[in-house]
Ligand code: ADP
């Protein structure tokens with residue numbers, strides 16, 4: 588008869604890390620989103636060796652109380668929801684309370700934080716959970732070093748430094764596009780890559796997508812009942828050979844969704860050849876209760892309550908915007 592054992596916490600978290608911590612970029616996503624949820628105004632990311640050696644995110648948000656630091660590293664511990672009701676209308680990026688537990692199970696993790704109003708900062712070591720006084724003016728610094736140092740089987744799946752860095756850069760861009768109101772900086776191996784002052788959405792889009800995109804894009808602005816779509820969609824002249832410049836956000840969260848991709852493809856169907864892809868940065872806002880983001884740990888897939896209505900709204904909003912600009916296949920060849 589096989590014996591059933593209860594797994595130790597560390598192993599449980601290492602198993603869960605398989606879902607949450609696929610690569611350095613997934614660590615960056617979680618830690619960045621925590622900084623956003625903390626109400627920060629400025630966030631700085633420092634990467635070393637593609638994020639494998641180190642990912643450090645510093646923010647000026649609300650911080651964590653000394654007595655909560657150990658809890659922040661516990662699985663299923665969160666300050667963001669307390670009930671099913673909260674879950675159904677969640678407005679924060681995180682809510683599952685599992686990222687830091689998973690990350691600290693597979694990397695050397697420390698959190699230094701000074702809660703608003705606290706006389707000084709505290710630092711917790713993710714390994715032994717020891718607490719020590721620390722120096723920090725405000726906010727939180729999460730330091731994640733040597734990813735997978737204790738799980739060699741996973742380390743083998745890491746790609747080259749440049750590939751892992753590229754994924755981190757992409758993750759940074761997603762958050763930076765979603766939140767132009769935050770000052771954001773990214774450096775890699777000591778070199779500043781992006782220095783983005785807080786400001787208007789179009790400046791942020793230009794900084795990250797290029798002036799050329801903005802010059803060949805139409806501003807989208809549509810409202811319909813509880814739905815609102817804003818952002819920029821490229822004219823066919825700016826079409827691309829790949830889908831690498833397509834950003835869609837729902838309530839500030841980057842998503843990849845078949846329904847939305849389809850709506851966009853349809854909106855461009857008459858003006859773009861099948862082998863070309865549009866570029867866009869679009870923000871859909873709707874009542875959080877109308878969309879379920881709790882489909883996958885990374886929350887990149889969503890489910891809509893009224894999927895047909897969302898599809899129609901996005902399709903018409905983009906199609907109308909492009910039509911108003913007079914974009915047509917014929918017009919574009921002449922462009
Ligand atoms: P979740 O984000 O789903 O709540 P995490 O494991 O990512 O779960 O974080 C656990 C908790 O730690 C958060 O709920 C939050 O209270 C706290 N926390 C994490 N990062 C920060 C930060 N940068 N600033 C303030 N609090 C933080």
Ligand code: MG
Nearest residue numbers: 617621681686
């Ligand atoms: Mg989180």
